[in-house]
Amino acid sequence: MKIFRQRYFNAYRRAMGVLLLCVTYILPSYAFTPTDTLHWKKKVKKYAQKHASVPQLVNYLNSKKLLATPATLPLGSEYTFETDAVHNLRAARINDSVFVVVYDAVPLNDRYVIAGKLTPTGTITFGSQALVVTLASQPSQNLDIARLDDSKFMIAFDDGGESEPQYFAVVGSVSEENITLNATTNKVAIPTADHSSFFLEELRLTALSSTRCLITYTQNNVTQQGIAIVAGVSVSFPQSPVTFSSNTTTGISVDAFSNTKAVISYNDGGISIKNIIANIDGAGNISYGSPTTIYNSAGAGKTDVAVTNTSAYINIYENNGNEVRGIKNTASGDVITKGLNDFSIRSGASVNSLSIDKMSTDNAIIMVQDNQVYLFQVSANGSSPIVNYTNSFTANATGTEEAAFAVGMTSFKIVGVANTGVSGEGGAYIGDLTPPQVMKVFGNGLLIADEDNVPDPSDGTEFVDITVGQESAYQTFTIKNEGSGTLNLTGALAAIEFSNPGNGYTVSSPPDKTSLGPGETTTFEIEFSAASPGTYTNNIIIESNDPATGTNNWYNFAITGSANAVPPTIEIYGNSNLITSGATTAQTEDSTYFGGIPVGDSIEVHFDIENSGGVALLVGNITSSNSAFEIVQQIPTRKVNPGLSATFVVRFKPTVVATEATTISIPTNDPELSVFELLLEADGVNTLQTPVITAITSTQREVSLTWIDNNTTEFGYAIYRAEPSGPPNPPNPPVPGSFELVYLTDVDVTNFVDIGLNSNSTYLHI
Numbered sequence: 001m002k003i004f005r006q007r008y009f010n011a012y013r014r015a016m017g018v019l020l021l022c023v024t025y026i027l028p029s030y031a032f033t034p035t036d037t038l039h040w041k042k043k044v045k046k047y048a049q050k051h052a053s054v055p056q057l058v059n060y061l062n063s064k065k066l067l068a069t070p071a072t073l074p075l076g077s078e079y080t081f082e083t084d085a086v087h088n089l090r091a092a093r094i095n096d097s098v099f100v101v102v103y104d105a106v107p108l109n110d111r112y113v114i115a116g117k118l119t120p121t122g123t124i125t126f127g128s129q130a131l132v133v134t135l136a137s138q139p140s141q142n143l144d145i146a147r148l149d150d151s152k153f154m155i156a157f158d159d160g161g162e163s164e165p166q167y168f169a170v171v172g173s174v175s176e177e178n179i180t181l182n183a184t185t186n187k188v189a190i191p192t193a194d195h196s197s198f199f200l201e202e203l204r205l206t207a208l209s210s211t212r213c214l215i216t217y218t219q220n221n222v223t224q225q226g227i228a229i230v231a232g233v234s235v236s237f238p239q240s241p242v243t244f245s246s247n248t249t250t251g252i253s254v255d256a257f258s259n260t261k262a263v264i265s266y267n268d269g270g271i272s273i274k275n276i277i278a279n280i281d282g283a284g285n286i287s288y289g290s291p292t293t294i295y296n297s298a299g300a301g302k303t304d305v306a307v308t309n310t311s312a313y314i315n316i317y318e319n320n321g322n323e324v325r326g327i328k329n330t331a332s333g334d335v336i337t338k339g340l341n342d343f344s345i346r347s348g349a350s351v352n353s354l355s356i357d358k359m360s361t362d363n364a365i366i367m368v369q370d371n372q373v374y375l376f377q378v379s380a381n382g383s384s385p386i387v388n389y390t391n392s393f394t395a396n397a398t399g400t401e402e403a404a405f406a407v408g409m410t411s412f413k414i415v416g417v418a419n420t421g422v423s424g425e426g427g428a429y430i431g432d433l434t435p436p437q438v439m440k441v442f443g444n445g446l447l448i449a450d451e452d453n454v455p456d457p458s459d460g461t462e463f464v465d466i467t468v469g470q471e472s473a474y475q476t477f478t479i480k481n482e483g484s485g486t487l488n489l490t491g492a493l494a495a496i497e498f499s500n501p502g503n504g505y506t507v508s509s510p511p512d513k514t515s516l517g518p519g520e521t522t523t524f525e526i527e528f529s530a531a532s533p534g535t536y537t538n539n540i541i542i543e544s545n546d547p548a549t550g551t552n553n554w555y556n557f558a559i560t561g562s563a564n565a566v567p568p569t570i571e572i573y574g575n576s577n578l579i580t581s582g583a584t585t586a587q588t589e590d591s592t593y594f595g596g597i598p599v600g601d602s603i604e605v606h607f608d609i610e611n612s613g614g615v616a617l618l619v620g621n622i623t624s625s626n627s628a629f630e631i632v633q634q635i636p637t638r639k640v641n642p643g644l645s646a647t648f649v650v651r652f653k654p655t656v657v658a659t660e661a662t663t664i665s666i667p668t669n670d671p672e673l674s675v676f677e678l679l680l681e682a683d684g685v686n687t688l689q690t691p692v693i694t695a696i697t698s699t700q701r702e703v704s705l706t707w708i709d710n711n712t713t714e715f716g717y718a719i720y721r722a723e724p725s726g727p728p729n730p731p732n733p734p735v736p737g738s739f740e741l742v743y744l745t746d747v748d749v750t751n752f753v754d755i756g757l758n759s760n761s762t763y764l765h766i
Contacts, residue, residue, distance in 0.1 A: 289334025436485030566614030654684025
């Protein structure tokens with residue numbers, strides 16, 4: 001029974017292995033290679049018969065995938081930047097088109113830095129070299145350069161003093177291919193305890209941010225300790241150096257994950273390659289995780305490292321068989337997880353130079369120099385990096401060290417610099433993997449990266465705030481073809497679509513053309529509007545025939561905008577007429593002029609506050625500047641909701657015969673009118689005789705009043721009207737509601753006709 005179960009189990013494992021093979025290898029092969037010209041099925045079947053477990057099959061397939069022949073990396077012509085022989089060459093990208101090279105020129109032993117610029121026509125132009133230092137003695141590999149931002153760099157170097165060399169750091173700037181550097185005046189000594197002799201590749205640095213660099217170096221105190229220290233852009237060193245290895249340390253390399261984290265690779269005593277995480281706080285204090293052994297064998301050689309995304313990096317190294325290998329590792333906190341599979345880059349003669357630099361996320365360029373210079377473009381989006389492209393060019397490696405370096409310029413372009421030719425002069429090559437058509441999108445003149453998920457107001461992807469129902473925001477974007485072929489926009493709406501259609505955004509102006517030749521541009525306009533307040537996030541999607549666009553074969557980036565409610569807006573009405581804040585004339589029509597009121601008598605006038613905004617209007621305490629005008633009714637609850645109104649009442653009670661005025665102040669949260677100022681006027685007059693009404697006649701919609709003018713000092717007569725406050729109650733007269741001023745007559749007038757009344761209605765006049 002036990003034997004039967006074991007055979008059953010083995011058969012099951014083999015069956016699962018064949019199933020995995022079909023899913024992961026055979027089916028994709030049929031999709032791309034109809035004929036099994038490489039006899040993979042026989043090879044895998046034979047392997048599966050011996051090794052039936054799924055992990056063994058996966059490793060086998062991965063190893064065969066890595067054996068695929070890389071394509072040729074296209075290289076342009078050589079561009080010379082130094083006619084003397086160059087040694088100890090290092091380089092750094094400044095921006096997509098500018099790089100800087102620092103090197104030693106022999107036999108004068110001058111140490112220079114120079115800038116190169118990639119032109120639109122695919123050539124390189126170099127500016128004038130700037131002197132870093134004239135070495136006191138022989139050249140050494142204590143030299144490195146790092147980009148701080150799009151216009152600044154830092155150089156770390158020694159002065160070549162044979163008895164007691166000193167390490168220095170200095171910051172320079174570059175504009176186009178022109179360098180500004182005053183190393184003699186501005187260089188700052190790097191703190192060291194002992195620097196009594198030279199060591200190879202012992203000084204390396206990486207930029208943590210635009211203002212800080214992490215410098216690693218070897219110190220001669222018998223054991224050659226590995227040391228790290230933080231330098232500011234000024235340059236200053238806020239803290240003392242911190243040791244990360246107490247063994248004989250050579251071949252140091254370093255690259256940064258962020259402004260607080262970096263990875264260091266180093267040769268530990270010639271017997272192993274180790275990696276370690278350095279953590280840097282805001283004050284410049286450095287702490288380390290535990291070192292991880294990447295390669296463990298006597299005879300280990302050079303090493304270099306490049307961070308390829310936020311949590312992974314590629315470490316390359318030379319083993320004891322003169323083979324350059326690489327491995328993708330991950331870092332979480334200060335813990336390094338070694339990759340499952342390393343990969344071979346080159347086997348041959350002993351390596352003189354070894355470098356790796358990031359091109360884009362999960363893509364890097366590797367440069368190896370032995371008898372020639374070899375370039376390898378590597379992608380590492382899986383667990384095992386793959387060499388996709390390779391090429392080589394002639395270099396003079398005789399008696400030189402560190403005389404070749406690779407720089408990743410963009411996702412598609414690299415620069416390889418080396419001591420080329422018989423005399424070892426300094427030269428540079430462009431490697432260009434740019435596809436035939438390349439789409440780039442710009443907002444406000446700034447590049448918006450494909451799959452950029454962080455909207456930014458500077459490039460227009462974060463729209464200006466709008467007010468609901470009152471306005472829209474517009475943003476124009478530019479599409480440019482930076483390739484050599486024709487770029488075709490292929491999606492709906494002339495290629496412009498949204499991940500969430502209708503969510504606040506529309507294409508207000510589509511591209512005027514959908515086919516762009518090399519260098520051509522077109523624009524489109526997006527309108528942002530909203531029916532309700534809130535934050536509106538969306539993605540613009542542009543479909544094209546660009547083979548390099550993101551994972552979904554389209555160019556997409558996030559946009560966002562905020563829509564605010566209409567703010568509270570105060571409007572005041574008197575007698576149903578709108579009153580303007582700050583008006584300088586009182587009028588009968590809007591009840592701001594109360595008319596003549598006998599001394600000792602009084603009148604109350606109602607005003608309505610209306611909120612025409614979208615949020616609640618808050619009303620403070622309403623005040624009067626003249627005590628003859630009294631606020632007898634404030635706004636209930638001191639709040640007026642959107643679209644509603646509330647009433648306040650002003651009473652005028654004169655004490656003298658005179659024309660009087662007041663300013664009624666109404667504080668609110670209206671952002672455009674924090675205090676509404678209402679001018680009111682009235683006349684205090686002598687007590688008058690009540691006029692005798694002699695006739696009252698009415699038609700369907702009019703009432704005519706006639707009276708005897710029995711006064712000689714009046715300014716006129718004020719006619720007030722009210723409707724009954726309740727139902728009829730005969731034989732009692734109706735109870736009047738609030739009286740409203742209807743009309744103010746001139747002096748000596750004895751009749752008035754009130755028009756526009758409702759038929760079959762009761763009115764009371766005084």
